[in-house]
Amino acid sequence: MAPSKLNSSGEASISCSQPENGFPNSFSLFSEKEIDELLQPSVQGTDDHLIEFSEAMRTVAKALRRAAEGKASAQAEAAEWKRKYELERARNMLEFKEESPGEYGGDFDNARMGNLVNQSAWCNEANGQFEKPNGRNGICSHEVLQDGEPVFDSQMIRKASFKLSWCCKGEQSDQHKHDIVSFERGNITTAERSSKQISLRWESCPRTVLVLTKPNSISVRILCAEMVRWLREQKKLEIYVEPRVRVELLTESSYFNFVQTWKDEKEISLLHTKVDLVATLGGDGTVLWLLSTHVQAASMFKGPVPPIVPFSLGSLGFMTPFHTEHYRECLDSVLKGPISITLRHRLQCHVIRDAAKNEYETEEPILVLNEVTIDRGISSYLTNLECYCDDSFVTSVQGDGLILSTTSGSTAYSLAAGGSMVHPQVPGILFTPICPHSLSFRPLILPEHVTLRVQVPFNSRSHAWASFDGKDRKQLAPGDALVCSMAPWPVPTACLVDSTDDFFRSIHEGLHWNLRKVQSFDGPRVL
Ligand SMILES: NC(=O)c1ccc[n+]([C@@H]2O[C@H](COP(=O)([O-])OP(=O)(O)OC[C@H]3O[C@@H](n4cnc5c(N)ncnc54)[C@H](O)[C@@H]3O)[C@@H](O)[C@H]2O)c1
Ligand SMILES: Nc1ncnc2c1ncn2[C@@H]1O[C@H](COP(=O)(O)OP(=O)(O)OP(=O)(O)O)[C@@H](O)[C@H]1O
The missing domain is CATH 3.40.50.10330 (Probable inorganic polyphosphate/atp-NAD kinase; domain 1)
Structure with missing residues (x-):
């Protein structure tokens, strides 16, 4: 914690380290409430300029937190662009190869x-x-x-x-049957499915x-x-x-x-x-x-x-x-x-460390077939995870954690946490909270093209932990983020009959979905 103290001339000073990214991190670690608390003994002296000073410090803390969040968002965007660039480069190489066969x-x-x-x-x-x-x-x-x-x-x-x-x-x-939306004489239709x-x-x-x-x-x-x-x-x-x-x-x-x-x-x-x-x-x-x-x-x-x-x-x-x-x-x-x-479909996940000085220090992408889970691990505090979908703020997850699942994984951990079961051929990403401390927090299914970012805020009370298909726990410190999008490499799995028949067979035989004794017909009837 950065110490707040009165110096010999009675002025308040807050010492802070100056890391290489240019942001004094120790400020961004304080919530506004903490700054108030820090300044409390001095403010009690009803010294007007200390009140002013506390206001100034609050503004500075806010600005620093915003700047740090902006940095995380920029890093996430950079990772996404890097992925797109690599795909595009690969595509161009193929075109070039086709144009100059033999070479x-x-x-x-x-x-x-x-x-x-x-x-x-x-x-x-x-x-x-x-x-x-x-x-x-x-x-x-x-x-x-x-x-x-x-x-x-x-x-x-x-x-x-x-x-x-x-x-x-x-x-x-x-x-090749297209699902193209057509627009004729002002009427929007889709082709026969x-x-x-x-x-x-x-x-x-x-x-x-x-x-x-x-x-x-x-x-x-x-x-x-x-x-x-x-x-x-x-x-x-x-x-x-x-x-x-x-x-x-x-x-x-x-x-x-x-x-x-x-x-x-x-x-x-x-x-x-x-x-x-x-x-x-x-x-x-x-x-x-x-x-x-x-x-x-x-x-x-x-x-x-x-x-x-x-x-x-x-x-x-x-x-x-x-x-x-x-x-x-x-x-x-x-x-x-x-x-x-x-x-x-698989999800590709990047852990973006706040401590990394540039995007090349971000860790290798991790692929999951079921889900990535960000939870409170051994901490007894609620998670506090800020979630963004592309550039839009989604919500803060306060509870035990969050599951980002593929549709294949929808019948695994996400299901246990209250998420819907989704046919594996539906392209989408499931956003399922784990024991949220809010009655209205229902699970979501998002389109497959989005990039999700889950950020541990600087004022989080504890670390969060990410695990990948139930394995490989990684600690996320305040300021770290996990960025997740659909991987470009689908997984072709052979079906016994076809994907729909196999899916229903699995939920019937594996999960006993909606298994109930059939009601007898010898009771009251309305004919
Ligand atoms: N509360 C829970 O339901 C819970 C908790 C932790 C992990 N898991 C799941 O376990 C998975 C890891 O599986 P494992 O076999 O390595 O560990 P494991 O040996 O602990 O088995 C977990 C169980 O989940 C089942 N499972 C795995 N993927 C599934 C899917 N897509 N649909 C339906 N059931 C599925 C497995 O058959 C197994 O019975 C994780 O990806 C996670 O989804 C579930
Ligand atoms: N080739 C492998 N090498 C190392 N570990 C493996 C390998 N295959 C599976 N495992 C691990 O062994 C454990 C058990 O595997 P698996 O889930 O296939 O068997 P199971 O538990 O009998 O089946 P089910 O998951 O249907 O209950 C899993 O944790 C899995 O990660």
Whole structure:
């Protein structure tokens, strides 16, 4: 605390540090009430100029807090622009590559960048539709990837290409249905809406499968060995597993020598250029493990994500519709295609530290499939979180905290906190308070294009804590902010039937949604 004291000549002085950002931080730490309290003993002496001084100090504190908040907002905006710039740059590189074919054949970075762009174009936010950069029919095409990276594999590896299309009334259709608002003779109408089930059709055969497994489970271990053997012998596929799993397989038998893995983060970052399909063996936690960023382990798919086939070996299995008894039939039909997929969205979160002196010091973005939670952690005080949506002030969260959730995560923690369940194909961000100390604080669903900023104000009584898909707690000090927006890389998960049928099956079977005994008909009746 900055000491307030009378000097020898009776004048009040407040010492404050002068950090490098030019704002005396210790002032911005005081609330107006605290300044009043600080000045109380002197004011009691009814000295008029001390009253004036206290007013001046209050004005200064207000101005400093505003300036500090402005800085946080500018940092958030800078992070958002940086993300947009990187996407735009990637897009431009693709255009350049298309204009001068041949020049980029062996350049790994550009080839990879081209692929990133190609997939980012899946989700063209300009009209909410899926669009293909090269203008052919269909939602988009996953172009054949050429990987000239010498570190991982000296051979040029070709990844299987596939095509996505809308599936209308059970039929396959290449026609791109637009949701465009038309305006004729002053009447606003929208085009006919058809089924928005997405179908994936392989254009070349998948050749590489990553099998990701939940650790410490005997049944998972047994199934993994069996599945790997089948994929190799019957389907002649290349198999990747985690280093731990390769060791487990080799302990069982040297037969599994063909199984590949990765050595370091660089190889992990290149996985998306090799892997055509991922099979997960575990529960929802295993799907989250694969798709969110972890402190403990380098994340596998921070950018584009290959199609995922989630097998259920957990207790709830909300996102894991495939049954292990039929794994051969399932994988057989997925490898042949076409398959229905759910495109799940992830959120990208940036923690912006007030202590950072420039935007380059902000931390790496963190991806979540379910949600990011900002809560009071071990503190017994109410949270005090100031929330902004783009540049608009939303509200202050006073309670246990706030959940920013994807629609896929709407059935997880957000649901427990009173949020609505949302079909995973709906693009949006859920804003769900945790135990708000206000009767009127209802959850919100915001459009997918917004950027949310949750700021711990300087006058907050305690720190807040952010956690990502239930993991990796990070402390947020007063002045720190968490900025969150939809990530440009959707996650294609294979459906057992289609995204709507799978969603209803999950809420019925997993959550027993609206399960009630049917009322008997032998009671009073009005006919
Ligand atoms: N009060 C709560 O409901 C609560 C509290 C903390 C965390 N969580 C959830 O747990 C998730 C982490 O899962 P985990 O498996 O790593 O931890 P975990 O082992 O603690 O399991 C959490 C449970 O949530 C279920 N779950 C996970 N994602 C789901 C989804 N999208 N829809 C429906 N159910 C889902 C899992 O099947 C599991 O039963 C977090 O992302 C958070 O959503 C919920
Ligand atoms: N490949 C992995 N490596 C390390 N940890 C993992 C991996 N897969 C899953 N986990 C962790 O193991 C825990 C349990 O996984 P999972 O949720 O899949 O199983 P479960 O609890 O049996 O199923 P459910 O979540 O449906 O109840 C989770 O906390 C998850 O983060």
